[in-house]
Amino acid sequence: MSYPETSFFANTPEETAILAQDLASAVSAESSTEAVIYLDGDLGAGKTTFSRYFIQSFGHTGSVKSPTYTLVEPYELSEVSIFHFDLYRLADPEELEFMGIRDYFGEGNIALVEWSEKGGQFLASPDLVISIEITSTGRQFSIQAKSAKGARILQNCKCA
Ligand SMILES: Nc1ncnc2c1ncn2[C@@H]1O[C@H](COP(=O)(O)OP(=O)(O)O)[C@@H](O)[C@H]1O
Numbered sequence: 001m002s003y004p005e006t007s008f009f010a011n012t013p014e015e016t017a018i019l020a021q022d023l024a025s026a027v028s029a030e031s032s033t034e035a036v037i038y039l040d041g042d043l044g045a046g047k048t049t050f051s052r053y054f055i056q057s058f059g060h061t062g063s064v065k066s067p068t069y070t071l072v073e074p075y076e077l078s079e080v081s082i083f084h085f086d087l088y089r090l091a092d093p094e095e096l097e098f099m100g101i102r103d104y105f106g107e108g109n110i111a112l113v114e115w116s117e118k119g120g121q122f123l124a125s126p127d128l129v130i131s132i133e134i135t136s137t138g139r140q141f142s143i144q145a146k147s148a149k150g151a152r153i154l155q156n157c158k159c160a
Pocket residue numbers: 010011012013014015016041042043044045046047048049050066114138139
């Protein structure tokens with residue numbers, strides 16, 4: 001089964017915000033806001049920048065810091081709980097088991113996961129995979145749906 005994918009180019013962080021807001025409203029439009037989104041790309045690609053705008057789109061007004069040392073940062077918002085992961089410093093995927101990772105997925109929650117490849121078998125499979133590449137003029141986003149839900153989200157997105 002193949003799911004749709006699309007691409008988006010952002011010259012500036014402000015243009016990244018447009019994509020993040022667009023995807024956030026497409027997730028919001030789902031009857032259940034539950035979603036797992038992986039963010040791939042090198043250090044400095046813009047994974048946290050995307051996450052910041054995405055989380056703010058759900059009404060968060062404070063800062064969004066990179067959860068590099070905490071592994072996960074929770075945002076309990078009016079509409080949904082968002083868990084922002086950064087697994088860059090994860091030494092052993094088993095640590096995810098010890099922190100009760102399963103409880104973070106499902107239940108109408110959204111998970112944003114930076115460095116998902118470090119999570120091994122313990123992560124829920126993604127609905128969307130967003131890959132960000134640094135180019136000389138900005139950031140190239142490739143957005144792939146990986147589930148029926150991800151496909152619906154992409155279809156409801158202006159970026160599609
Ligand atoms: N189009 C763009 N989108 C996102 N960030 C950009 C863009 N252009 C430049 N940047 C800069 O790139 C950096 C991205 O950092 P960050 O989001 O922390 O990356 P990551 O989480 O992937 O390591 C920020 O300093 C941001 O200002």
